[in-house]
Amino acid sequence: QVQLAESGGGLVQAGGSLRLSCAASGRTLSVYNMGWFRQAPGREREFVAAISRGSSTTYYTDSVKGRFTISRDNTKNTVYLQMNSLSPEDTAVYSCAAGTGFISRQRTGYDYWGQGTQVTVSS
DSSP states (O other): OOEEEEEOOEEEETTOOEEEEEEEESSOGGGSEEEEEEEOTTSOOEEEEEEOTTSSOEEEOGGGTTTEEEEEETTTTEEEEEEOSOOGGGOEEEEEEEESSSOOSSGGGOSEEOOOEEEEEEO
8 A cells, every 4th residue: 555645835926836746655656657636625626637657648637738747756756746837726735646547537546645735826
C-alpha cells in the first residue's frame, strides 16, 4: 500500500504560479498511474490531470490545458503539478491519487489518495 503526501499549496495572486508535489512512501510510485484532482467549497471533486506510469501519456481537463503541467520523477517517488497563470477559479484543495489500473480521468480509477493541499488564488 502506498501513502501519498501533497505539498506546495498556498496563497498566490491571480496570474501567479505554484508547483505542487506529491511524495509517495511505502511502495514505489512507478507501478501506479497518477492523477491530480481538486475540490472547491460546495463543489464535487473534479479531475485536473493524470500521467501514466512511464510518463508517455498525460490527460488534462479542458480548463487547465496550456496552463498546468503534470510530471513525475519515479526515482524520487514524486509527482508534480506545475500551475501557471492561476485564476481565482483554480482555488481548491488539490489532492493526488494513485491508481493500479489504466490511466483515468475518473475518481473511481484511483485506489489511494492523499490528504490534499490548499491552493488559494486571490484576484
